[in-house]
Amino acid sequence: MIETERLRLICPAGPDFDAAGAFLLPSSPKFLDNDPDDEAIWWSVATIIGHWHLRGYGMFAVTSRESEELYGLVGPWFPRGWPEPELSWNLTEDAVGRGIAQEAARAVLDWLFVERHWPTVISLVDPDNEPSVRLVERLGARREGMFCHPRAGDFRIWRHMPRTHAGRKLMEGFA
Incomplete structure (x- = not known):
């Protein structure tokens, strides 16, 4: 679990989170794969937990x-099929425009760099998805080449590196 000022980020595969209740009930927000098909959503949830x-x-x-x-x-x-690990996000309509993606993404980046000791991570963003482009820019990612997936389509690669804090790197050994 990761906590921020406003948010709690919970592993959906853990015992402290009811993934079926959160994602699969008829009253659950429909945001996974933008698909109203309950079977497709079930497969998406199973993939997320299996990951x-x-x-x-x-x-x-x-x-x-x-x-x-x-x-x-x-x-x-x-x-x-992905070129390397990605920081990804998929939010409900109610969360859009409230800074929730940025707050959660920053917390996850800190977790990846400090706790997991990752030297870098990418985000794959559809170049036409302006809100996501603005988000990766606010997160300080740098734009790289393109990634073309045969089924998922074309994405711009954005590279995240550890942030500095009070003029020093969060971790030793990064250029």
């Missing part, structure tokens, strides 16, 4: 610390 078991990390369920409202998913993602 934690196969890789030891994955997307966190992002909830409000105050109300426990589910805002979506933010975290590292590295499915087969």
